[in-house]
Amino acid sequence: MERGFLVNKKKKIMLLITAGIICAAVLLAALAAAGKLTGDQKVSFVKVPDTKIPVDIEEDVIPEYKTLERALACCVDDDIYVIVTRGEKPTSGYGVSIAKVTLEKEDDKTNLIVYADFKDPEEETPISQIITYPMDIVKTDLKQLPDTIQMRIQY
Numbered sequence: 074m075e076r077g078f079l080v081n082k083k084k085k086i087m088l089l090i091t092a093g094i095i096c097a098a099v100l101l102a103a104l105a106a107a108g109k110l111t112g113d114q115k116v117s118f119v120k121v122p123d124t125k126i127p128v129d130i131e132e133d134v135i136p137e138y139k140t141l142e143r144a145l146a147c148c149v150d151d152d153i154y155v156i157v158t159r160g161e162k163p164t165s166g167y168g169v170s171i172a173k174v175t176l177e178k179e180d181d182k183t184n185l186i187v188y189a190d191f192k193d194p195e196e197e198t199p200i201s202q203i204i205t206y207p208m209d210i211v212k213t214d215l216k217q218l219p220d221t222i223q224m225r226i227q228y
Contacts, residue, residue, distance in 0.1 A: 116174040116185070118155065118211040126210060130154060139206040144187040144224035146215075153215040157189045157224065159207040166194025169207045172227065176219065185219035190227050 126135075127149045134147055134156065142160040146153055159169045173188040189209070194200045 114176050114178075116176050117214040118171070118174055120171075121154065121210040121212050127154070130156070130210065135208070139208065144185075144189065144222050146185060146213075146218055146222055148218055153213045153218060154210055155185070155187055155213055155222075156208060156210045157187060159191065162205045162207060163202070164194060165201040165203055165205055166192075166198060167205060167207045168192035169209050171209045171211050174211070174213060176215070182221070183219040185215075185222045187222065187224050188227060189224055193228070 129149045130147060134145070135158075138145060138156070138158050140161050141158055144155065144157045146155050148154075155171060155174060157169050157171055159167060169192070170190045171187060172190045175186045175188075177184045177186065
């Protein structure tokens, strides 16, 4: 009688494990489908060196936005640029770099999500007492400006 009890118990355990695996697979499939429904797509980009910043950005965009902490996009000569500014900082040692850019499409609207890595000066590092305006500029492979832009900050 004891052997039959163990066999039934093993069957129940195997049944529970199988049900758990099936539930996990269904959940993963649902999450993957939800990610595809939002239309997330990675946007390719290249960093623009300080010496290659287009004149329109240097003269019109940077002066207006350098004191703000934000992400923005602009079109120059049919190329779409993404700019992240950190605002005015009282010392050296602050930095920003664009880590990733994705595009979400929903209801015929596009939302550009810019992932920015922020760097603050380390406490042990000597810093200069000089006002700085950290920013990063990249040229994307986008063909048109997005409807909205959202910045996600990472330290």
